[in-house]
Amino acid sequence: METTKQRKKKLNRKQFLTLVIMFSVLLLMLISFAWYYFKTDKEVDSKLADVMAPYYLYLLDGEGDSLSLSIGSLHPGETKQVVIGVSNKPADSSLNLDDYLVGKNSQFDYKFALAYTQNLPIVYSVYELEIVEDESDITATDQSNNTIYLEKKDISKDESESARLTEENNEEMYQDAVGDGGSVEDIVNYVRYDLYTTDYKSVPLCLETTVNAGSTSYELDYYLIEMEWKDGIEFSNFIKETDLVYVIVDAVQPEPEVK
Amino acid sequence: MRKNFFQSVKEIFRDWDLKVMSYVMLVVTATCVITATVAWFTCSAYASVRNMEIKTGDTEVIKLAVKEGNEDVEVLRENGEDPRVSISMPVFTGVTQVDGDIPVFAPGTYGSFTIYVTPMKTNVTACKVLPSFFGSKEDQSGLTYMTDNLSDEEKEVIEQLVKGHILLFTNYNETTGYSGLLTDTTPLTVELGWDKETNKGIEEAITIYWYWPYEYEDLPAEAQKLDEAQLLDPERQAEDKYSDSRLYDFADTRIGTNVKNVKIHFEVSAVYGNN
Known part of the structure; x- marks a missing residue:
């Protein structure tokens, strides 16, 4: 009985040790295998690409501040003027002084449009304003105030586009306006679109942002809208008339195409 | 008993x-x-150990190169070079260069990247490729920003939008368009071959296509299923007055305003099998 027990003991110990060793080896294998398998073998980066700057277009007044288009009263024989600024930098008053204004190089074309109803016999003229560079024309006080002198320059409408946009006020739209009971003849006049796409040098209207050594420079294009009454009108006919006037700027944003 | x-x-x-x-x-x-x-x-400080690895070539399992037939990227890095995958893209009108000759990503542009993978052991039968704008490690964001003033939440919003706007695909076909959308969690598995005659691995060119859809309507089918946080600008969406198409455009503006550069990070690992 003693010998059998001893043999059994030996066997149990042997078995036990073998079991332990096998288990440890298995554990070792699993660890090394797991590490080997999930390790990323190789990695590499691509070259850098820039992200294009979005088109930032703002309609401002002549000072570079927010625009409020108001004219007040227009007397006969008087010409009222409104200065409009078109820029790629927002009005100073609206700035959050975000760092993004240290911007990216950017260049894009834009269109400038004056749209107005014609209930009142008013003539609207749009001019481009060019900064007078020659300092000899500027008075000393104005120079010290940083006053800018602007010169009127003639710009021409995009005749075909303006005509097309104006004509889009067509039969269907007229019918929509008068509704079922009315007649198209009841309509007295329609909205005019005057579209400008080139400056006085016949170059497309364009805004450019340039970044140079950490500082960004923007552009501000000036426009002048003049209003005056037509000649020989009978004012009493227009006492209750009102007109709507819109100044619209659009960035020209073509979809990228493969050259 | x-x-x-x-x-x-x-x-x-x-x-x-x-x-x-x-x-x-x-x-x-x-x-x-x-x-x-x-x-x-x-241990990376131990140069002599590295040299041993290269000479014997025994521990190399897979080779990754940025040009056809080129050397492995780690070999080049040890020589002090900085191998990078080139961006292949056509020349586009309407896309203004931001900075010299660096390629420009913009809505409406597309292109591709190609990496070259070679198995170094006969039991490497395939590889897993994971391209992403964000590396696996914390400090490896592929985006650089225009300003340091962005909070972590703002960066998170932008990163989500980049994932949804600059899309990575495995396939492009003239007729069927883009397919095989890649996300951070879906690596691409490519089979690798072994030339028994020369007893060397066959170099495989793996191309990943990228595409930044111009408008919401241009999103390829697979990308339309992406989460809204990746497609639409969340700040504007909260105002509850814009269409999805406008919100996609606002997201494009947010990316263009805040992100200076992007780069893609590629992770390649070997997949073992029987040959």
Whole structure:
């Protein structure tokens, strides 16, 4: 009985040790295998690409501040003027002084449009304003105030586009306006679109942002809208008339195409 | 029978402290040996160890190159070079260069990247490729920003939008368009071949296509299923007055305003199998 027990003991110990060793080896294998398998073998980066700057277009007044288009009263024989600024930098008053204004190089074309109803016999003229560079024309006080002198320059409408946009006020739209009971003849006049796409040098209207050594420079294009009454009108006919006037700027944003 | 069983159990637990101790010591020793070996191999300061690896070529499992037939990227890095995958894209109108000759990503642009993977062991039958704008490690964001003033939440919003706007695909076909949208969690598996005659791995060119859809309507089918946080600008969406198309455009503006550069990070790992 003693010998059998001893043999059994030996066997149990042997078995036990073998079991332990096998288990440890298995554990070792699993660890090394797991590490080997999930390790990323190789990695590499691509070259850098820039992200294009979005088109930032703002309609401002002549000072570079927010625009409020108001004219007040227009007397006969008087010409009222409104200065409009078109820029790629927002009005100073609206700035959050975000760092993004240290911007990216950017260049894009834009269109400038004056749209107005014609209930009142008013003539609207749009001019481009060019900064007078020659300092000899500027008075000393104005120079010290940083006053800018602007010169009127003639710009021409995009005749075909303006005509097309104006004509889009067509039969269907007229019918929509008068509704079922009315007649198209009841309509007295329609909205005019005057579209400008080139400056006085016949170059497309364009805004450019340039970044140079950490500082960004923007552009501000000036426009002048003049209003005056037509000649020989009978004012009493227009006492209750009102007109709507819109100044619209659009960035020209073509979809990228493969050259 | 029961008595025997009980006795055997007793036998096992006799001198159990000695047995446990020997077992524990065995495991501890094994762990030390493994850790030391791992540390030895991954220690980057030890140049001579690296050189040994290259000469024998025994531990190289997979080769990654940025040009056809070129050397492995790690070999080039040891020589002080900085291998990068080139961006292949056509020339576009309406896209203004931001900075010299660096390629420009903009809504409406597209292109591709190609990497070259070669198996170095016969049992490497495939590889997993994971391209992303964000590396696996914390400090490896592929985006650089225009300003340092962005909060972590703002950066998170922008990163989500980049994932949804600059899309990565495995396939492009003239007729069927883009397919095989890749996300951070879906690596691409490519089979690798072995040339039995020369006893060398066959270099495989793997191309990943990228595309930044111009408008919401241009999103390829697979991308339309992406989460809204990746497609639409969340700040504007909260105002609840814009269409999805406008919100996609606002997201484009947010990316263009805040992101200076992007780069893609590629992770390549070997997949083992039977040849």
